[in-house]
Amino acid sequence: MPGLTILGTGSYSPPFALTNEMLESIVETSGEWITLRTGIAERKIAAETESTLSMATAAALKAIGNIDKASIGLVVCATITPDYITPSLSCLLQRDLELREDILAIDINCACSGYVTALKTAHSLLADMPGRVALILGCEMLTRITDYTDRTTCILFGDGAGAAVIRRDSDGEFSFDSGAKGSVEMLACKAQYISNNPFMPRPLDLVPAGITMNGQEVFRFAIETCSESVKRTLAGAGVDIGSVEHFIFHQANRRIIDGIVRKLGISTERCLINIATHGNTSSATCAIALDDLFRSGKVKRGDKIIMSAFGGGLTYATAYFVQNREI
Numbered sequence: 001m002p003g004l005t006i007l008g009t010g011s012y013s014p015p016f017a018l019t020n021e022m023l024e025s026i027v028e029t030s031g032e033w034i035t036l037r038t039g040i041a042e043r044k045i046a047a048e049t050e051s052t053l054s055m056a057t058a059a060a061l062k063a064i065g066n067i068d069k070a071s072i073g074l075v076v077c078a079t080i081t082p083d084y085i086t087p088s089l090s091c092l093l094q095r096d097l098e099l100r101e102d103i104l105a106i107d108i109n110c111a112c113s114g115y116v117t118a119l120k121t122a123h124s125l126l127a128d129m130p131g132r133v134a135l136i137l138g139c140e141m142l143t144r145i146t147d148y149t150d151r152t153t154c155i156l157f158g159d160g161a162g163a164a165v166i167r168r169d170s171d172g173e174f175s176f177d178s179g180a181k182g183s184v185e186m187l188a189c190k191a192q193y194i195s196n197n198p199f200m201p202r203p204l205d206l207v208p209a210g211i212t213m214n215g216q217e218v219f220r221f222a223i224e225t226c227s228e229s230v231k232r233t234l235a236g237a238g239v240d241i242g243s244v245e246h247f248i249f250h251q252a253n254r255r256i257i258d259g260i261v262r263k264l265g266i267s268t269e270r271c272l273i274n275i276a277t278h279g280n281t282s283s284a285t286c287a288i289a290l291d292d293l294f295r296s297g298k299v300k301r302g303d304k305i306i307m308s309a310f311g312g313g314l315t316y317a318t319a320y321f322v323q324n325r326e327i
């Protein structure tokens, strides 16, 4: 079966940390409540001068390292907070990273499941690009679409970016599982457009941009779908869960990760958990966590890795692969 190898990873987190204590002066909450209910101690907020593109570029440059940029044939960016509707983040990365022009550059919107979906998308598309590698990213500027009067959401979200350069291999192991269940009620952020269209009978009803969410419902959806999706992914690959060395779950709430871990009967020792210092950065959580995992020096050649995420859409996605070399 065609496998997948990570050749390089990188991430970027803005320096400014919004702590739980700071949030106490913004909304009616307590640092203790946030820590107990979410496992988050702080989340990073991008400066006014930063953009989704600047964070993506910083993460991508680290991931590329000494890899020949001319070998990149594909850029897949997962984001729900691009700087522009068009041009895409991927096209702007082609310019800023000075990548060759005969590439495919695409953005995908699967919210928090985006990076895992980008991995699958790249793995599939690389089949038609022999000799080329792919740059995949998860990048979000969530604090620009966060409503800081809503204590049920503003305590969760942060900014950041993660990237990886991946190669499709003729042998190896790769397996994927995903799902979608359309719902505006569970989790949404409405798009805003210009309202001066003279052909409308009345001014368009513009809702302030901001993430809205039914937290408890998403919580239940997350534990159930992620644990079942991991089981299906491993069954598809014929792999026993006990032999998987590394698990990366979407970092949305520490209690959700604990719930998935319990349902799967695995130990948290095998999970990369960094939610305490990053909060929920949507598509960037798995991307940053993958970089943290590789930089920890714990990944050895032949290690089995699972990444699983859930989020707006609603969507979920799980990828399993064996890392074919040390980086």
Ligand code: UT7
Residues within 6 Å of the ligand: 028, 029, 030, 033, 034, 037, 038, 112, 151, 152, 153, 155, 187, 213, 214, 215, 216, 218, 219, 222, 252, 253, 280, 282, 310, 311, 312
């Ligand atoms: O990336 C994917 C998208 N998002 C998620 O995955 C989020 C999934 N959901 C969650 O993480 C959790 O549901 C939340 C963190 C959003 C909320 O935690 P919870 O344990 O589900 O709390 P709850 O909604 O059951 O609320 C319990 C209480 C309520 O008060 P009452 O009605 O019991 O008096 C809330 O009003 O906690 C209250 N509450 C807060 N209290 C202090 C809600 N938010 C806060 C807050 N500070 N920030």
